[in-house]
Amino acid sequence: MSNALTSQSFPFEVVAKVRESSTITSFxxxxxxxxxxxxxxAGQFLTIQVPDPSTGGYVLRNYTVSSAPSDEGMxxxxxxxxxxxxxxxxxxxxxxxxHDVVEEGAIVIINGPRGGFKLDMGxxxxxxxxxxxxxxxxxISMLKVLANExxxxxxxxxxxxxxxxxxxxxxxxxxxxxxxxxxxxxxxRFPSGDDVERARFHSAGFISRETVQKxxxxxxxxxxxxGPPPFMQAMYSLLTSLGVGKKNIAYEFFGPASLLSQAxxxxxxxxxxxxxxxxxxxxxxxxxLVLQKSDRRFAWDGSSESILxxxxxxGVEPPFSCRAGVCGSCVQDxxxxxxxxxxxxxxxxxxxxxxxxxxxxxxxxxxxx
Ligand SMILES: Cc1cc2nc3c(=O)[nH]c(=O)nc-3n(C[C@H](O)[C@H](O)[C@H](O)COP(=O)(O)OP(=O)(O)OC[C@H]3O[C@@H](n4cnc5c(N)ncnc54)[C@H](O)[C@@H]3O)c2cc1C
Numbered sequence: 001m002s003n004a005l006t007s008q009s010f011p012f013e014v015v016a017k018v019r020e021s022s023t024i025t026s027f028x029x030x031x032x033x034x035x036x037x038x039x040x041x042a043g044q045f046l047t048i049q050v051p052d053p054s055t056g057g058y059v060l061r062n063y064t065v066s067s068a069p070s071d072e073g074m075x076x077x078x079x080x081x082x083x084x085x086x087x088x089x090x091x092x093x094x095x096x097x098x099h100d101v102v103e104e105g106a107i108v109i110i111n112g113p114r115g116g117f118k119l120d121m122g123x124x125x126x127x128x129x130x131x132x133x134x135x136x137x138x139x140i141s142m143l144k145v146l147a148n149e150x151x152x153x154x155x156x157x158x159x160x161x162x163x164x165x166x167x168x169x170x171x172x173x174x175x176x177x178x179x180x181x182x183x184x185x186x187x188x189r190f191p192s193g194d195d196v197e198r199a200r201f202h203s204a205g206f207i208s209r210e211t212v213q214k215x216x217x218x219x220x221x222x223x224x225x226x227g228p229p230p231f232m233q234a235m236y237s238l239l240t241s242l243g244v245g246k247k248n249i250a251y252e253f254f255g256p257a258s259l260l261s262q263a264x265x266x267x268x269x270x271x272x273x274x275x276x277x278x279x280x281x282x283x284x285x286x287x288x289l290v291l292q293k294s295d296r297r298f299a300w301d302g303s304s305e306s307i308l309x310x311x312x313x314x315g316v317e318p319p320f321s322c323r324a325g326v327c328g329s330c331v332q333d334x335x336x337x338x339x340x341x342x343x344x345x346x347x348x349x350x351x352x353x354x355x356x357x358x359x360x361x362x363x364x365x366x367x368x369x
Contacts, residue, residue: 010109041069042144063077114326116323129154153183185211298310307361308330318332
């Protein structure tokens with residue numbers, strides 16, 4: 001896949017660059033042609049084209065819109081600077097470019113918004129917005145909508161290392177003060193003396209079972225969560241053990257999956273995902289997925305939103321990142337059969353290839369997996 005954005009990608013000007021914490025900065029983006037601002041739903045993300053000096057080309061990165069859909073004409077993205085993990089290792093290409101090079105007045109090329117992690121406005125259930133670190137970007141956008149456009153009870157729970165890296169704190173508090181029924185809880189892993197003195201947090205260490213039990217009355221919640229993989233895994237186990245239904249936990253993972261493997265988490269696809277279900281070879285539609293390399297065969301029961309989700313439910317772990325047809329990480333060889341796309345991929349997919357994250361089989365298919 002080419003890495004330069006093509007169709008439906010437009011130039012936006014950075015009209016403001018705002019430091020939110022020692023590691024997190026927001027960028028306010030306005031299209032050069034105002035018709036290129038598109039409505040979005042809280043939780044969706046933009047794809048940005050970033051120059052790659054090592055190839056002279058571009059890489060694509062996704063950033064969730066942290067402003068509200070009602071802020072028409074402008075998108076805000078809020079980006080964590082990914083520093084080098086150790087001396088001699090590379091720093092984050094796109095995040096450091098945004099932090100260190102992109103200033104007010106710069107033009108960036110953007111596609112979107114898109115993505116399936118969205119606040120369900122049709123529901124009346126109480127909401128838990130649960131975030132770790134820069135995972136606050138979708139939950140703050142959701143909080144803006146919930147504070148201004150609904151009466152649903154909301155628990156906004158945010159975990160981060162300390163006050164120094166805590167982003168958007170004032171904004172959350174202003175939103176929470178807008179109406180009754182919005183509860184805020186901050187958990188700092190390593191609070192500083194100053195954090196303690198200023199009582200900036202409600203609990204310390206990790207978000208524990210006791211904290212959650214104390215905070216949340218028994219109810220039928222809808223949970224939206226976003227954060228680093230270990231946080232997501234811990235919160236998913238905690239919530240399900242407290243009786244929150246798996247189908248009521250929606251999550252976004254900032255990827256890429258390869259970093260999860262590097263971090264030693266073997267189950268890259270299992271972040272907050274349901275455990276593998278037993279394979280029952282009984283489909284009424286007669287559609288099967290054959291994995292040629294690993295010599296496996298599954299009956300497609302039609303219940304999964306994509307081939308990727310279906311394979312994950314069977315315990316197969318293909319690589320992925322954006323899960324929205326943007327990044328190309330989940331492309332595989334399609335040896336035979338046909339698929340349809342639920343989300344139009346950003347680039348044309350050549351014959352004989354398939355993006356697993358946004359496609360479903362229309363006939364039996366064989367993959368070179
Ligand atoms: C749907 C979605 C929404 C997202 N929303 C946001 C958001 O709102 N805010 C946000 O900050 N991020 C968000 N992200 C993450 C974002 O897209 C980028 O992945 C992130 O900014 C890192 O990109 P990068 O180019 O800076 O880092 P990369 O260059 O991709 O590197 C990432 C990290 O890996 C390390 N690294 C790089 N190469 C190697 C290597 N060879 N070996 C070992 N380590 C290496 C780097 O030091 C860095 O820490 C989102 C991702 C997705 C999929």
